[in-house]
Amino acid sequence: MPTRTAILIAAGAVMLSGCESRARNEGAAATQAVPAAGNAPVEKGLAINTPAFEGRLNIPGMTIGGEDMDLDGMKLPPGSKVTGIKVDAPDAGRDQVRIAFTSDTAAAAVAEHFRAQGREAGYALVAGTTDPLDVRGAKTDGESFALTVAPAGAGATGTLLLLDKD
Numbered sequence: 001m002p003t004r005t006a007i008l009i010a011a012g013a014v015m016l017s018g019c020e021s022r023a024r025n026e027g028a029a030a031t032q033a034v035p036a037a038g039n040a041p042v043e044k045g046l047a048i049n050t051p052a053f054e055g056r057l058n059i060p061g062m063t064i065g066g067e068d069m070d071l072d073g074m075k076l077p078p079g080s081k082v083t084g085i086k087v088d089a090p091d092a093g094r095d096q097v098r099i100a101f102t103s104d105t106a107a108a109a110v111a112e113h114f115r116a117q118g119r120e121a122g123y124a125l126v127a128g129t130t131d132p133l134d135v136r137g138a139k140t141d142g143e144s145f146a147l148t149v150a151p152a153g154a155g156a157t158g159t160l161l162l163l164d165k166d
Contacts, residue, residue, distance in 0.1 A: 073121030
């Protein structure tokens, strides 16, 4: 268990370095374009890509539950498991964290969960698609998120993209 705790703390520090914490957006709706999370593969484990450091960490048998993570004020649905985390912090452009997960919850319910979690975390939902399984939100300070979720048996698989402001 101490190893798991150390990994969770390290993963949390990495995520915090990629996405700064901001005040909640209680008012104006965001008007920026938010890219889709897409289906770009996120390999198992933790991948970090910055100008100063690049690396991968995979610990077989270790799983991170959705209850173990706070994603800028949002949580994965109960019973979800993180399968991969990719952190990109380029010299130019927006820092991003891409999180792949599986859930015992049906895809439509996962999408609705993130709509509610996004609103509670201060995101204004952004219309960007007619696909009900594609959820996007933005804050007036430039931070945004995008979720792509798909059915997988009785549950779902998903990719959550968190983008820092420019």
